[in-house]
Amino acid sequence: MATLRSHDLNVPRPFVIGSDSNTVQSTRNNIAFPIEEDRAFVAVYSLSSYPGHNAATIPINRFFVPNLGRMNGTSVIFVPNNMKPSTLQREINDACKKFYGPKQILRRIPHGQFWAALRRAANYCWVWEIRKSTSKWADYPATVEGKHYGANERLGEGIHPAQFLASSQDAGIDDAVTGR
Numbered sequence: 001m002a003t004l005r006s007h008d009l010n011v012p013r014p015f016v017i018g019s020d021s022n023t024v025q026s027t028r029n030n031i032a033f034p035i036e037e038d039r040a041f042v043a044v045y046s047l048s049s050y051p052g053h054n055a056a057t058i059p060i061n062r063f064f065v066p067n068l069g070r071m072n073g074t075s076v077i078f079v080p081n082n083m084k085p086s087t088l089q090r091e092i093n094d095a096c097k098k099f100y101g102p103k104q105i106l107r108r109i110p111h112g113q114f115w116a117a118l119r120r121a122a123n124y125c126w127v128w129e130i131r132k133s134t135s136k137w138a139d140y141p142a143t144v145e146g147k148h149y150g151a152n153e154r155l156g157e158g159i160h161p162a163q164f165l166a167s168s169q170d171a172g173i174d175d176a177v178t179g180r
Helices: 002-006 024-036 085-100 102-106 114-137 139-144 173-178
Strands: 013-017 042-046
Touching: 013 024, 013 085, 024 042, 024 085, 042 085, 085 102, 085 114, 085 139, 102 114, 114 139
Parallel strands: 013 042
Antiparallel strands: none
C-alpha cells in the first residue's frame, strides 16, 4: 500500500467474499480496510463458480441455484461454511452500502474532492440497484438454510445437498446437445 500511496495510485479493490475461512467479522474487516485507506472504488462479489463435478471453488453439493440468472457474482448461490447464505448476502449488501454510502460521499467535500464525491454518488446509485435485487434474493436462502446451520452460523456436518443442480452435465443436457 505504501508504494501505491507514494505514486498517488488509487487502484480499484475487488473483494471476493464467502470462502470457507470467511466469517461475518472478516467480511466487515475487508470493507473497513479500503475505507481507512480512502480507496476510490471497491467491487464486492460473492465467491462463485459454475456448478459441476470439477467446480474449483465450491463443492457441487453446496450449491443452490434455482435460477441461472443468479450466477452473476452479486448473488450468493452456495452454502458457505461460517455464515448462512442469507447472512453472507446481507453482509455483501451492507459492505457496498457502507463504502458508497452518504457518509463516504460527504467526507470528500470538505477536502475539495468534488469529483470523487460525484463518482462515489454515481457508484452509490449502481450499488443501490444491485442491492435492490439481492436484498430480495437474501430472503430465499433464509427459507432453506435453517436446518443446516447451528446457533453460531457454522455449517453442520453432512453439508447441504444441492436441491437445484445447475450443472447441465448432471441434468444430462450435455449428452442431448452434443449427441453423445
